[in-house]
Amino acid sequence: MKKTSFDIHAPGNAHHDHHDHVHDHDHDEHAPVNEHDNGPPNDYEIMSRAMQELLEEKGYIKPGQIAKRMEEFDEQFPFRGAQVVARAWVDPAFKARLLADGRAACLELGTILEAERLIAVENTPDVHNVIVCTLCSCYPRSLLGMPPSWYKSRNYRSRVVFEPRAVLKEFGTALAEDVTIRVHDSNADMRYLVIPMRPHGTEGWSEEKLSQILSRDTLVGVTVPSITNH
Amino acid sequence: MTNSPLKNKGPQDIGGDPAGPIDTTDHGMTHWQRQANAFRSVTTMNKIVITDELRRAAEELGSQYGQMQYFEITTSAIKTVLLEKKLFTEEELQQKMIQIRARFNVPDESLSPLKKTPLK
Amino acid sequence: MSPSPLRNSAYAPAPGHRFNIGDRVRVKTMNPPGHRRTPYYIRGKEGVVERICGAFPNPEELAYGFDGLPEKILYRVRFLQHQVWPAYQGAMKDIIEIEIYEHWLEPA
Numbered sequence: 001m002k003k004t005s006f007d008i009h010a011p012g013n014a015h016h017d018h019h020d021h022v023h024d025h026d027h028d029e030h031a032p033v034n035e036h037d038n039g040p041p042n043d044y045e046i047m048s049r050a051m052q053e054l055l056e057e058k059g060y061i062k063p064g065q066i067a068k069r070m071e072e073f074d075e076q077f078p079f080r081g082a083q084v085v086a087r088a089w090v091d092p093a094f095k096a097r098l099l100a101d102g103r104a105a106c107l108e109l110g111t112i113l114e115a116e117r118l119i120a121v122e123n124t125p126d127v128h129n130v131i132v133c134t135l136c137s138c139y140p141r142s143l144l145g146m147p148p149s150w151y152k153s154r155n156y157r158s159r160v161v162f163e164p165r166a167v168l169k170e171f172g173t174a175l176a177e178d179v180t181i182r183v184h185d186s187n188a189d190m191r192y193l194v195i196p197m198r199p200h201g202t203e204g205w206s207e208e209k210l211s212q213i214l215s216r217d218t219l220v221g222v223t224v225p226s227i228t229n230h
Numbered sequence: 231m232t233n234s235p236l237k238n239k240g241p242q243d244i245g246g247d248p249a250g251p252i253d254t255t256d257h258g259m260t261h262w263q264r265q266a267n268a269f270r271s272v273t274t275m276n277k278i279v280i281t282d283e284l285r286r287a288a289e290e291l292g293s294q295y296g297q298m299q300y301f302e303i304t305t306s307a308i309k310t311v312l313l314e315k316k317l318f319t320e321e322e323l324q325q326k327m328i329q330i331r332a333r334f335n336v337p338d339e340s341l342s343p344l345k346k347t348p349l350k
Numbered sequence: 351m352s353p354s355p356l357r358n359s360a361y362a363p364a365p366g367h368r369f370n371i372g373d374r375v376r377v378k379t380m381n382p383p384g385h386r387r388t389p390y391y392i393r394g395k396e397g398v399v400e401r402i403c404g405a406f407p408n409p410e411e412l413a414y415g416f417d418g419l420p421e422k423i424l425y426r427v428r429f430l431q432h433q434v435w436p437a438y439q440g441a442m443k444d445i446i447e448i449e450i451y452e453h454w455l456e457p458a
Binding site: 237238239240243245246280282283285286289314315 | 381382383384385386389390391392409410412413414415435
């Protein structure tokens with residue numbers, strides 16, 4: 001199936017095609033509906049665009065505002081979280097401020113979190129943090145971009161709260177038995193960012209280089225950074 | 231777990247429910263999903279609607295909630311709240327949808343119709 | 351909203367908060383209809399206040415177009431997983447933390 005050139009794919013999944021994939025039918029991202037740009041549009045696609053045009057005509061939304069927002073979601077938001085954590089890795093005083101007050105610390109780097117109130121939580125040899133929103137898909141969007149498909153899925157939202165170790169294993173993350181797992185249900189007004197442990201072998205790395213091993217999944221806590229792939 | 235009316239457990243309240251394996255691949259977003267996401271984000275940023283209203287409208291979908299794709303839920307919720315606030319009428323929306331559908335000409339078109347909309 | 355030194359903070363002032371960090375609390379067992387931000391699975395469970403996030407407009411009122419005032423105090427409450435899920439398979443020390451508004455909490 002031909003994909004449109006402007007669809008966004010997750011880093012590392014650029015050539016993935018849904019149709020090669022065995023679907024899990026409980027997955028709310030994969031309900032049997034047309035979610036592609038090809039073929040006839042589904043009603044919601046038309047509806048969403050119609051609402052945008054109506055609000056633009058009535059002056060509630062400025063022309064260009066939606067396009068600008070799409071650009072921010074594509075080109076800015078997804079990269080900020082890794083920059084913040086890379087800074088925390090190289091600057092212990094900054095990390096302390098990030099842990100004390102996430103929003104204020106991000107502002108130091110020029111990152112304005114808009115409406116988001118951020119709590120950073122730190123992985124240690126004894127504690128591993130993982131984030132979920134069981135009620136919807138609360139997520140620090142202006143710091144990490146859009147949540148990935150799995151974060152919004154029924155299976156992740158249902159399960160990670162009561163069997164986090166099994167869920168982490170499905171992401172390929174095996175934690176030692178004596179590590180305490182700390183699950184955060186991001187169900188109200190705060191948003192969460194995991195500060196992973198900095199891997200051995202990254203001594204002397206620049207913030208730029210460090211940020212490249214800080215994938216989105218590591219900042220949600222389903223995986224841990226590794227230098228073996230770099 | 232069943233959603234009995236006595237529990238008032240909404241369709242969104244699924245923490246702890248038994249569920250299957252996780253598809254750990256991120257499937258990215260299509261163009262229309264990006265538009266729907268930006269549209270929702272701007273409606274809250276411009277204080278036209280608030281997130282809690284959208285969540286409530288999504289939950290009111292009841293049993294349909296589990297059958298719908300994420301951005302269908304959010305788009306449906308925005309429609310509900312904008313109609314409640316009388317920012318447009320059902321008739322205006324229908325008319326606009328007919329117009330947009332008419333611009334959308336080909337089922338074998340590989341580009342999104344949204345791309346073809348004249349720039350304002 | 352009035353300017354506040356905490357405007358750029360993750361936290362908001364929490365005037366008159368009823369609970370303090372470390373207090374034992376129980377999430378009320380109630381099942382009111384409507385939009386609720388307290389997940390069903392945590393109702394009736396006992397935990398400890400982990401931090402006080404501040405006072406925020408009540409989302410359960412905002413959801414219906416009201417102003418959400420007076421603001422409600424929001425806490426983060428820490429629970430032991432094996433006390434939340436009777437069949438929990440993981441380590442005894444595993445925890446789950448959730449944001450709970452004051453009107454959903456009572457002393458334990």
